[in-house]
Amino acid sequence: MAHVLKNTALRLASVTPEPARNATPVVAAQNHGSDSATFPAQLPPALFRAERVSLRYETDDAVVQATRDVSFSIYQGDRFILLGPSGCGKSSLLKAAAGFITPQSGSFTLNGKAISGPGPDRVVVFQEFDQLAPWKTVLQNVVFALRASRTLGKVQAKERAEHYLHRVGLGQFLHAYPHTLSGGMKQRVAIARALAMEPAVLLMDEPFAALDALTRRKMQEELLQLWDETRVTLMFVTHSIEEALVVGNRILLLSPHPGRVRAELNSHEFGMDSAGSDAFQAATQRIHHLLFEEQIEPQPLPPRVASHHESV
Ligand SMILES: Nc1ncnc2c1ncn2[C@@H]1O[C@H](COP(=O)(O)OP(=O)(O)OP(=O)(O)O)[C@@H](O)[C@H]1O
Numbered sequence: 001m002a003h004v005l006k007n008t009a010l011r012l013a014s015v016t017p018e019p020a021r022n023a024t025p026v027v028a029a030q031n032h033g034s035d036s037a038t039f040p041a042q043l044p045p046a047l048f049r050a051e052r053v054s055l056r057y058e059t060d061d062a063v064v065q066a067t068r069d070v071s072f073s074i075y076q077g078d079r080f081i082l083l084g085p086s087g088c089g090k091s092s093l094l095k096a097a098a099g100f101i102t103p104q105s106g107s108f109t110l111n112g113k114a115i116s117g118p119g120p121d122r123v124v125v126f127q128e129f130d131q132l133a134p135w136k137t138v139l140q141n142v143v144f145a146l147r148a149s150r151t152l153g154k155v156q157a158k159e160r161a162e163h164y165l166h167r168v169g170l171g172q173f174l175h176a177y178p179h180t181l182s183g184g185m186k187q188r189v190a191i192a193r194a195l196a197m198e199p200a201v202l203l204m205d206e207p208f209a210a211l212d213a214l215t216r217r218k219m220q221e222e223l224l225q226l227w228d229e230t231r232v233t234l235m236f237v238t239h240s241i242e243e244a245l246v247v248g249n250r251i252l253l254l255s256p257h258p259g260r261v262r263a264e265l266n267s268h269e270f271g272m273d274s275a276g277s278d279a280f281q282a283a284t285q286r287i288h289h290l291l292f293e294e295q296i297e298p299q300p301l302p303p304r305v306a307s308h309h310e311s312v
Contacts (some may be wrong), residue, residue, distance in 0.1 A: 002194040022054040045112065046073035047233055048097070048201050053106035055092045066092040067259040069106070072252050074201065079227060079234045083134060083244040084254030084262070085291060093259070094205050097235060098124050123194040127206040129186045132178040132193075138165060139174040142193045149197060164192040166224065186213040189225070195230065204236045208243070220246055221272050241287045245270040245280060253290055263290050 050073075055066040067089035075078045082090045095101045097108055099118040108115040111124070125131070132141045142161035144153050152160060165174060168188040178186055187207055194202055208216040220243065227234065238244050244251050249268035252261060265287070274280040 040283040044075065045268050047076045047078075047111060048074040048235070049109045050093070050097070050229045051107050053093065053096065053108065053111070054088060054104045055096055055101060057092075057264060067254070070254070070259060070261055071106075072261065072264070073128055074233060074235060074250075077231045079236065079247055079249045081244040081248035081251040081253065081267075082235065082237045083241065083251050083255050083287070083291075084239065084259055086239060087257045088254040089257070089259030090254060092126070094203050094235065097123050097201075098203055118178050119156040120151065120197050121200040122203055123192050123197045123199040124205060125187070125190045129183050131190045132186060134178050137175045137177055138170060138181070138189050141178070141189060142196050145193050146196055150155065160196050161192075165189070167195070168192045168222070168230070182215075183211055184219055188212070188222075191226070195226065195232065199232075201235055203234045204234060206237055206239070209238070209240075213233075216243075217272075224272065225249065229262070229301050240246040241284050241291075242275060244287070245283055246272060246275065253284040253287065255291075 032110060049155060052069045052071050054068050054070075056281065056310055057064040057066060070089075070093060072080070084090055097115070098101055098120065099115050115122075132138075133144065136144060139158070139161055142165060143154075143157045146157040146160060147154070162171075162174065165171060168191055170185065170188055170192065173181065173185065178189070180191070191207070208219045224247065226232070236244075236247055236248075238247070245267050249266070251265040251267050253263040253265065255262045267283070270280055270283065286302055
């Protein structure tokens with residue numbers, strides 16, 4: 001029963017815009033990240049779901065198994081983090097969720113519909129600073145993406161682009177060219193462009209990893225502010241435990257290559273001001289331990305509970 005209660009707290013935490021502070025702070029589940037059979041029926045369905053996704057690359061020289069049987073559910077308004085060591089398949093999962101890679105087996109669904117390719121309902125922000133067309137101004141870059149999705153007319157696209165560029169603090173730089181911007185500013189344009197598409201899920205692949213520490217912190221803060229205003233559903237890849245705890249409300253831990261679900265954690269209690277606190281340090285160490293040291297062996301389970309859970 002305790003398993004079900006803990007997991008219920010986790011799920012409840014994930015479906016409310018900002019989860020209750022008294023929810024179980026960190027809950028871990030090995031494999032089968034979310035098993036709907038163990039939760040009450042009144043919870044809303046997942047917005048986005050990965051079901052036993054295995055990803056494999058085949059080249060002339062080698063076959064690389066990137067992930068194996070990865071399952072998870074993302075709920076409306078989640079800031080869902082994929083966290084794991086280098087090479088565990090985080091980026092591959094994100095690209096597959098975006099529809100750029102077809103799973104070897106398993107599936108992704110958005111609002112219950114199978115994903116079979118890229119779509120404007122899933123927009124990606126990458127780490128690289130060269131995501132913008134250098135011959136277009138900041139405004140033109142965003143308008144171009146909106147027009148390419150064929151959902152808006154010229155005037156509407158320009159209005160929407162200006163709105164989101166103001167929102168990320170670039171109102172003064174609408175007519176600047178990308179080469180005149182700092183790395184952080186270019187990432188803001190990429191984020192504004194993605195937000196302007198008003199996707200169902202915003203996919204972010206280590207978007208701040210190439211920034212210096214101060215700018216990275218500022219961008220994390222701004223992202224949280226933007227989330228507060230928009231409540232956009234995020235799927236965010238990082239290999240930084242601290243970033244995962246600060247940015248996310250739920251964290252999926254992946255084991256080293258090939259990536260499998262190691263644990264699922266509830267991290268909504270941490271924010272920008274948490275770093276350095278005892279609870280934050282303890283959570284960081286616990287995650288580190290889960291990722292790199294602890295071998296979780298499957299335990300005998302009570303009926304109808306598909307995975308081993310533990311609280312931290
Ligand atoms: N296009 C590709 N062709 C062949 N193998 C690939 C390709 N892309 C990724 N891989 C391999 O798949 C595995 C997972 O890579 P992926 O980039 O998804 O991991 P990651 O967790 O995002 O790593 P990092 O944190 O270092 O970016 C790695 O072994 C990688 O070498």
